[in-house]
Amino acid sequence: xxxxxxxxxASRGQRDAVMDVLRASTGxxxxxxxxxxxxxxxxxxxxxxxxxxxxxxxxxxxxxxPEVQAAIAKARPFIAGFEFQxxxxxxxxxxxxxxxxx
Amino acid sequence: xxxxxxxxxASRGQRDAVMDVLRASTGxxxxxxxxxxxxxxxxxxxxxxxxxxxxxxxxxxxxxxPEVQAAIAKARPFIAGFEFQxxxxxxxxxxxxxxxxx
Numbered sequence: 335x336x337x338x339x340x341x342x343x344a345s346r347g348q349r350d351a352v353m354d355v356l357r358a359s360t361g362x363x364x365x366x367x368x369x370x371x372x373x374x375x376x377x378x379x380x381x382x383x384x385x386x387x388x389x390x391x392x393x394x395x396x397x398x399x400p401e402v403q404a405a406i407a408k409a410r411p412f413i414a415g416f417e418f419q420x421x422x423x424x425x426x427x428x429x430x431x432x433x434x435x436x
Numbered sequence: 437x438x439x440x441x442x443x444x445x446a447s448r449g450q451r452d453a454v455m456d457v458l459r460a461s462t463g464x465x466x467x468x469x470x471x472x473x474x475x476x477x478x479x480x481x482x483x484x485x486x487x488x489x490x491x492x493x494x495x496x497x498x499x500x501x502p503e504v505q506a507a508i509a510k511a512r513p514f515i516a517g518f519e520f521q522x523x524x525x526x527x528x529x530x531x532x533x534x535x536x537x538x
Contacts, residue, residue: 337474339441339484353527360530368470368531370488372439372524382441382524384486386472386531422474422484426459429470429488429533 335367335430336393337422338385341374348412349379355412356383359405365392367430379414386424437469437532438492439524446481450514455483457514461507467494469532481516488526 344352356371363369365388374380387393396402424430446454458473465471469488476482489495498504526532 335474337472337484339486357528360528362530366530368472368529370439370470370486370526370529370531372437372526375523375525382439382522384441384472420484421477423477424472424474425455426462427470427472428462428464428468429472429531431531 335424336387336390337424338383338393339418339420339422340383340385340416341418342381342383342416343414344379344381345412345414346379349373349381352409352412353381355405355409356381359401362431363392363396363399363402365389366396367424380417386430437526438489438495439526440485440487440495441520441522441524442485442487442518443476443520444483444485444518445516446483447514447516448481451475451481451483454511454514457507457511458483458485461503464533465494465498465501465504467491468498469526482519488532 353371360369360371367388368386370384372382374382455473462471462473467490469490472486474484476484
């Protein structure tokens with residue numbers, strides 16, 4: 335599996351707008367096992383996104399999907415930048431979408 | 437919802453041992469919506485754990501469960517330390533265990 339943990343910064347006061355776009359565009363994309371969007375309670379403009387995909391190729395392919403391209407275009411004006419991103423190799427756990435747990 | 441993103445460091449060469457304990461103890465704990473364990477491909481002893489709980493109380497209560505206490509006791513000798521931890525407030529997404537998505 336392929337994972338991403340990232341922190342993005344919305345333009346001042348635009349966090350809810352960015353999160354609304356992210357939530358609306360998040361669904362059963364091919365190869366997506368988990369995609370969770372979270373506020374940072376200690377940082378008013380920060381958003382954490384944690385993702386799990388079957389593999390890096392699925393993630394890369396998702397960026398070309400029309401609905402994802404549309405979401406990126408819609409959110410971009412409200413995003414100030416990306417402050418942190420790490421790639422991970424998830425091995426299991428609980429709550430992965432297709433039952434690949436443990 | 438209540439989330440945690442954390443990076444722990446296993447003692448040199450003990451990452452698989454720690455991950456095995458984490459995976460074995462991860463199941464349908466009360467209030468747990470997601471608990472994903474991942475290797476850091478760029479850091480041989482590092483483990484990322486991303487968690488989503490219904491609320492902070494569920495997470496806190498889980499630490500008192502006998503199976504969780506046993507896992508902590510079993511993993512502790514192989515853990516060198518915790519390098520990063522952030523609390524989050526997840527708002528939605530895809531892949532949360534009980535269907536609280538979107």
